[in-house]
Amino acid sequence: LAKTTQPISMDSYEGQEVNITCSHNNIATNDYITWYQQFPSQGPRFIIQGYKTKVTNEVASLFIPADRKSSTLSLPRVSLSDTAVYYCLVGDGVTGGSYIPTFGRGTSLIVHP
């Protein structure tokens, strides 16, 4: 199982860019990296997924170095509504594989006015 390590908490201010790094030293060749956002009393929401290099969508960017032992979620110009817990998850991208999703502790991001 690929274990993940993230900072427990981060603080930022509105309008700033926030980068959250996740370490996953034991990532396997077939593993993808997925980031989720969770608000209190809600299910996690998919943000972005990647395998290598850089992925960008309308809400975030994901940077993955060549060795894939870490990844960085980048949130541009955060707002108060981005205050949430962010989880990175690594998993077996092979269909039908014995994928056992394991959530780490996540990063609690607080955005201040």
Next chain:
Amino acid sequence: GAVVSQHPSRVICKSGTSVKIECRSLDFQATTMFWYRQFPKQSLMLMATSNEGSKATYEQGVEKDKFLINHASLTLSTLTVTSAHPEDSSFYICSAKRGGTDTQYFGPGTRLTVL
């Protein structure tokens, strides 16, 4: 986008009763569904993996006779908490995984309170 629903969103029951929670993938077929439990200010803990048409695989420490999981179709999985006790009070979340990708899509969660 992929939408997963859960029903009910909130349930309060008496100790000793059973509670069923439904998880549905609304716009896609889910060959695999996962059930999680989350206690306040803690991370999600995987309880079991549910594959359509087969028995669920439970994580260590999760009692399969207490948490009954049925995945009868590609769009529906149910979790039944049998003989619920106050310590079963928690936030239960399901997710569904589309075939061919690794992405899980999560339901909104069910808040269970056992009195």
